[in-house]
Amino acid sequence: MRLYVSEGNPQCLKVLAAYELSGAQCEVEVVSHEECIVPFLGHSKLPALLLDNGNFLFSSNVICRYYLTSGGDEASTAVDQWLEWETLDLQPVALHALRLAVLQDKKSEALESLQPSLSYIERSLQKTGKTFLTSDEPSAADVVLWGTLYPLLAEPILLTAVDFKALTAWFQRVGSFPACKKASDGTFKGHGLQSLKSYLQRQPTNSTQATRATTNDPTVDDGDERLLTDEEIQAAVQAWSKGLAACPKPRQIVHPILPQQGERNVLITSALPYVNNVPHLGNIIGCVLSADVFARFCRLRNWNTLFVCGTDEYGTATETKAMEEGLTPQEICDKYNAIHSQIYRWFGTSFDYFGRTTTEKQTEIAQDIFWRLLKRGFLLEDTVEQLHCQRCAKFLADRFVEGICPFCSYPEARGDQCDKCGKLINAVELKNPQCKVCKETPAVRTSKHLFLDLPKLEGRLEEWLETTLEKGNWTPNARFITRSWIRDGLKPRCITRDLKWGTPVPLEEFANKVFYVWFDAPIGYLSITANYTDQWEKWWKNPDKVQLYNFMAKDNVPFHSVVFPCSLLGAEDNYTLVNHLIATEYLNYEDGKFSKSRGVGVFGDMAKDTGIPADIWRFYLLFIRPEGQDSAFCWSDLLLKNNSELLNNLGNFVNRAGMFVSKFFEGRVPTMELNQEDQRLLALTTWELRQYLQLLEKVRIRDALRCILNISRHGNQYIQLNEPWKRLKGSDTDRSRAATVTGVAINMACLLSVMLQPYMPTVSATIQEQLQAPPLCNVLTEEFVCVLPAGHKIGTISPLFQKLEVEQVEALRQRFGGQKPDKAAEKQEATTTTTILQDVQELAKAVAQQGDKVRQLKALGTEKAVVNSEVARLLELKKALQEAQGKPPVQKEKKK
Amino acid sequence: MAEASLKELVSLEKYLGLKKTNKYSTQGERKQQQHRVIKQGRGSPPGSSFDPPTPEYVQEQQDWRKKMISVPVLQTKDGQNIVGLVTIACHLVKAAKQEQLLGRTREESAVVQQWLEYRIVQLGAPGAKEEGRSTLRDLNGYLEDKVYFGGDFLSLADILMYYGLHSYMVDLTVQDREKFVNVSRWFSHIQQLPNVQQHLPRVHIMKNRIYTNVH
Helix, strand or coil: CEEEEECCCHHHHHHHHHHHHHCCCCEEEEECCCCCCCCCCCCCCCCEEECCCCCEECCHHHHHHHHHCCCCCCCCHHHHHHHHHHHHHHHHHHHHHHHHHHHCCCHHHHHHHHHHHHHHHHHHHHHHCCCCCCCCCCCHHHHHHHHHHHHHHCCHHHHHHHCCHHHHHHHHHHHCCHHHHHHHHHHHCCCHHHHHHHHHHHCCCCCCCCCCCCCCCCCCCHHHCCCCCHHHHHHHHHHHHCCHHHCCCCCCCCCCCCCCCCCCEEEEEECCCECCCCCEHHHHHHHHHHHHHHHHHHHHCCCEEEEEEEEECCCHHHHHHHHHHCCCHHHHHHHHHHHHHHHHHHCCCCCCEEEECCCHHHHHHHHHHHHHHHHCCCEEEEEEEEEEECCCCEECCHHHEEEECCCCCCCCEECCECCCCCCECCHHHCEEEEECCCCCCCEEEEEEEEEECHHHHHHHHHHHHHHHHHHCCCCHHHHHHHHHHHHCCCCCEECEECCCCCCECCCHHHCCCEECHHHHCCHHHHHHHHHHCCCCHHHHCCCCCEEEEEEEEHHHHHHHHHHHHHHHHHHCCCCCCCCEEEEECCEEECCECCECCCCECCEHHHHHHHCCCHHHHHHHHHHCCCCCCCEEECHHHHHHHHHHHHHHHHHHHHHHHHHHHHHHCCCECCCCCCCHHHHHHHHHHHHHHHHHHHHHHCCCHHHHHHHHHHHHHHHHHHHHHHCHHHHCCCCHHHHHHHHHHHHHHHHHHHHHHHHHCCCCHHHHHHHHHHHCCCHHHCCCCCCCCCCCCCCCECCCCCCCCCCCCHHHHHHHHHHCECCCCCCCHHHHHHHHHHHHHHHHHHHHHHHHHHHHHHHHHHHHCCCHHHHHHHHHHHHHHHHHHHHHCCCCCHHHHHHC | CHHHHHHHHHHHHHHHCCCCCCEEEECCCHHHHHHHHHHHHHHCCCCCCCCCCCHHHHHHHHHHHHHHCCCEEEECCCCCEEECHHHHHHHHHHHCCCHHHHCCCHHHHHHHHHHHHHHHHHCCCCCCCCCHHHHHHHHHHHHHHCCECCECCCCHHHHHHHHHHHHHHHHCCHHHHHHCHHHHHHHHHHHHCCCCCCCCCCCCCCCCCCCHHHC
16 A cells, blocks of 8 residues: 655645554655656546555545545445535635635635535534534544645634634544644644645636635525425415514614613614715725615614714815815815715615714713723823924824935835835935925924823733624624734824824823824714714613624724724723624725726716616625625626616516506405415525525625525516416416415515615615505514415506616726826726726636537527527627727628 | 436436335425426416516526536435435445445445545536546546456446446547547446446447547
8 A cells, every 4th residue: 555645735634634543554655746646547636545456546535534444334324425515515615715815815715715614514513413523433524524624724813713613623623633633744844824835826726616806696505505394384384374463563763762671772883984085886885885784674673773874084184185175174074074975875875873073072082082091091102203394383294295215216205105116114214305285394303192002901802802702793804804913912002193183182292183093083983973862872881782783894894893992991981892893805896996096986976977776786786795705896797787686587576476466466466375386485485584684684795685586586486387377368276376376476576675675775665665565564574474465455566677788888887997088198008908908808708608508508409599599699799809809890880 | 417416316226226216306405496497487488468588587597507406415214314416326325235336345445435436526517528538538548457447346436427427428429439448348338237227318339440540
């Protein structure tokens, strides 16, 4: 027997562990990754085991199993099943995750992509309650899964971030075997994940798992799939027939909303958008829109919910903007606060209160927290060297200074960075510094500042984090970023600035100073609530009865998870600290970044001008919400999602159900007699509904949207299969069948209108108006109830969505593509060429895919009509590709 | 794909002589229903006032189906679910008390497992057909000095590889069938075994070479 392995090959880890564990004796030879050991395979495949009978084993799992099954004992079915799952499901996902973690340094994304698989293992371990995967004894399954997961979970920081208890215990149990330790030490040799780099770079990228950096397709968690049991079906039928009267009534909202004893009190904040600019789509989906969906969902669940937000208005950037526009900072804030409110109103966000940070309450509360920190000894004083302009009579922020670069002598280096050599500069090091405003030479002066003593608060922070992370619902990136911050060590942070536009520091010796925005801004949540109600402390000093959800993009995480909690912990006033921190990744624009200065991307105020309704924007942005990994806004994708998901799926279903009632049953819901198929459909719909509730409760907004579309998909198929329009012309039984199908479908449409409300409030209201649905149905429970009983009269049915045309969307894409004639033409050229190039690549890919599809359809013997339409699409794509490649679109004219 | 694997499992049952037929589904039984619906939906325009589903819609549904229908599930009498093609197949072999099909020694059973895994990884993966020729080349090399995948004994690996390779063989030209002569010989041998070739049409493989100059 001889075992062949290569260095830094993750597949070899489990094999070596199994070898050590078995106590078998054989030679182990280390070869290079490319070595072709197995004679009949045309490519290298490692690890490989040469058996005594001359046969080769070339799969790591089979080798493990060989080592670990002695003599005659057959591997159990449970082991078989784990190994098959590992081979087909876990391995591709793990390879993808390793690639992200090692080659692209995206550890939190890697972890997120692993999440469904990990949760499947966690559930299985919990269900059996055994020490190991299949029994209380370790088997090949344990070694194999451990070996695959080890590179991804071995770093303690990653393991604590995943938050699966049974899995963690199992993983550590297996890892503590001396054999496993020896194998992992041998594979990684103390270099950690980096030792896998050369192996991973050699692996082909076309693994089944999507390897694109950004993806707009939500992952489907197949682990949750299951068969419907008879009990489930019975329960669904019972719930269906209980009627609206037996359901809970929607909660009456009375302002001011205050926490109630014995209720679920949910406080939701969205990161405060900075006032000096118009928000772009990424900002909008990152916090405001996500928080809005969740707030609407909480209200539909009858939870006592308060949703606040506002503009963050203090700071240097506002002063700069004011100078640019020739206004005072206050005028700038007034102007942009109005723009922001208007944009969010247009998007249909349901703030209970939208405020701002430049208020008296802000000063009052910020200074109170400051005094408390000062009295408790959590503030330090230190001096900082800064440039001061005599003529302007102020300290200059970095961006207000220019001078000669100390490194490359470039004459126009900025105070923070040199544009020529790219090096970071400390403003006081600039040669011949100049004030950007008055061109005077500033002088170096020392300035006294206050620092928040984070190291002193670290102990309390960790204690709080431990319980919060365990109980709370934090996105993996939030957990990861927080852990890394603490791991890197906390340093004192300066909380004051030499500025005018801010909350004044209430100490005489700091008379010309204000609080630094990062200290000040999160206090805005409190002060905005205080402007909403005098009893704000019932929300913000009530940690036992209030659950606080913070929504933000990932760059904001440390301020909400480390710095602000430290301020509040140090102030010792029983503050409500964040329980659930929901952070999104970034949204890109057509494979690039949004850029205000280059005019690239859609900004909040322009969305309205596109003529596309707000609800469509909401839908698409939520559909591609960067949950777990970056995603991209893409015009052609918007068109596709609108036309396929909304128009053909959801809109089609609701419209058909309604039209059947109004055309065939004089607008009255017909009598329903449920047969087995209908009952199954009820159970299936209930299952999707519960899935939706669970996902939204975990704030998996994008995934929950899928459940809605699934239900209408089931509905469409149900109608299509039963063909009520045909049965109406048939026998009595046929007619009664048509009636039942129509009745069930219209009730599904009504359920959809409620589930849709958090995502598309206007469309939801339109459906309910068309169906004349009782307002009392706007509560989400775990049951699908027949709320439109036989005899219910519906209103006028009309189409919900409009088709988006390619030309229309193409025009929009051009308009927002960043053509700005007054800017340097050179730069523009570069960016447009790249977009064209990307287009060409995308189109070429689409042509190839469509070609495959057509071939497949033909091979399957699909009907002519379908094939023809697919062929037509293929030709269209080919034409577009030619045009994009710069070939003249002559054919177009020829065709006419 | 899962449909094919369900047929495959039923054929295997028959081959093994299992009398009681088992209850199968794919993960989530509703997906079979979806399949039925699509077939019907394509053919019948639903009434004059309602548009038939657009081609994009049908395509969408098919993509959706492909994604969802994936893993076969066997529900045992005691209500346990056994998931996965190879896992179920091994379970059936044991239930039929024909363990020799899984190998008689430790080495033999390792080799059988090796090819069972190869079957689901190499022949079941999306895009597997594009790599078909290199797969066939590898197998042709392996089978050069062997009668069966296990060497000198018939095993479950031969039966599942036969089901898996069937569509590849159908697509091959006569010339290619000759080129991968060892695979063809093995294939022809297996399909002639009693009760193996259940649901699949016979692939004709010529005994006499006609492209002699190629080799």
